Amino acid sequence: MRYVRSVLAVSLAAACACTMGGALSSEETVLGGSWGGVHAGLTLTPEGGAIDYDCAHGSLVAPVRRDGTGRFQVAGFHVREHGGPVREGEIPDSVPATYIGQVNGDRMALRVLVGGDTLGPFALQRGVAPQLFRCL
Numbered sequence: 001m002r003y004v005r006s007v008l009a010v011s012l013a014a015a016c017a018c019t020m021g022g023a024l025s026s027e028e029t030v031l032g033g034s035w036g037g038v039h040a041g042l043t044l045t046p047e048g049g050a051i052d053y054d055c056a057h058g059s060l061v062a063p064v065r066r067d068g069t070g071r072f073q074v075a076g077f078h079v080r081e082h083g084g085p086v087r088e089g090e091i092p093d094s095v096p097a098t099y100i101g102q103v104n105g106d107r108m109a110l111r112v113l114v115g116g117d118t119l120g121p122f123a124l125q126r127g128v129a130p131q132l133f134r135c136l
Contacts, residue, residue: 031064031072033126035108040122041130042110048076051099051112053119055081055135058112060099070103078114083135 035042042051049060060076078097101110106126112119 029066035124035126036128036130037124038131054133066103074099
């Protein structure tokens with residue numbers, strides 16, 4: 001009887017975790033790793049990610065979770081850079097951004113919404129080094 005209660009308690013706890021968002025749906029997958037292409041390089045971790053562009057960089061503030069069709073959308077920041085050195089005390093030009101994409105196998109199409117502008121689309125591939133052209 002004690003064994004049955006233990007099994008029921010564990011089953012109930014697991015069911016509560018799933019209904020409260022404690023687990024991913026079977027159609028939702030967290031992405032990770034390095035993704036590169038022309039003009040952009042993206043590194044994803046379980047906590048979020050970082051992106052480098054030719055003359056900018058950014059961050060993703062949450063894990064990238066793709067749905068059953070490979071699509072994802074994550075909030076973050078975009079930081080505009082400029083040619084020349086960064087001056088002492090210079091405040092970075094950081095603005096909110098939304099990262100929207102779709103993954104198909106080891107390929108990713110990525111767009112970045114910054115204010116009223118759309119950056120991209122960027123064609124990225126898992127495990128490929130980015131081809132960046134830094135601003136001078």
